[in-house]
Amino acid sequence: MTDPIQKLREYGYELPSPSVPAANYVPVTRTGNLLFVSGQISSDANGVVQGRLGDTMNVVQGGNAAELCAVNILAHIVSSAGVPLHEIKRVVKLTCLVASTPDFTEQHLVANGASNLLVGVLGDKGKHARAAFGVTSLPLGAAVEIEAVVEI
Numbered sequence: 001m002t003d004p005i006q007k008l009r010e011y012g013y014e015l016p017s018p019s020v021p022a023a024n025y026v027p028v029t030r031t032g033n034l035l036f037v038s039g040q041i042s043s044d045a046n047g048v049v050q051g052r053l054g055d056t057m058n059v060v061q062g063g064n065a066a067e068l069c070a071v072n073i074l075a076h077i078v079s080s081a082g083v084p085l086h087e088i089k090r091v092v093k094l095t096c097l098v099a100s101t102p103d104f105t106e107q108h109l110v111a112n113g114a115s116n117l118l119v120g121v122l123g124d125k126g127k128h129a130r131a132a133f134g135v136t137s138l139p140l141g142a143a144v145e146i147e148a149v150v151e152i
Contacts, residue, residue: 004085007121008074011067018075019043022139028081033089035081035150039097040072041142050141053134054104057143062098063113069096069146070114074121083152091118091128092149099143100134107132114146 008015021027021038029036042049042065049065051057057065077083096111098104111132118126128148138145 004074004088004121008071008085011117011120013071015075015078016045016071018079019072026080027076030081030152033152034092035077035083035148035152037073037076037081037148037150039095039145039147040069040076041139042066042068042144043072043142044068048140048142049144051143052099052101053106053110053143054101059106059109062110062143063116065143066096066098066110066113066146067117069144070117073114073146073148073150074118077150081152085122087152088122088125089151091122091126092151093129094118094131095147096130096132097135097138097145098132099136099138099141102134104134107134110144111146113144 025038027038053062098107098110
């Protein structure tokens, strides 16, 4: 398998410096061989990607925001948990929260942005169970927030 960092570069990303928690929590908790990665919002070096699906954003934009969440999850696995990406055995589950209008029903398509990136970077190890649902708002006005459970 190709090096996950190289695969991430093929998507146009470098691992960013992980964000600092905005409240009283830790970014990653480890128990046994599982990492629980706190919700990562759609943000990059330019700041938080804000918006609301069904209002100010479309599915493609939402998928791109979800992709950023996945990159931030990977950054915390490496930096906060100290686990190189090649040591990931499996992404177990993602929970994807999408800021959306009450009539927006394509949260699952938005979440595909993160799922596709993780499978593209990690291969079969990136395949996971998933939940995706809409919420009225997210911290800092983020469009998407995703938490992860990862086996190492």
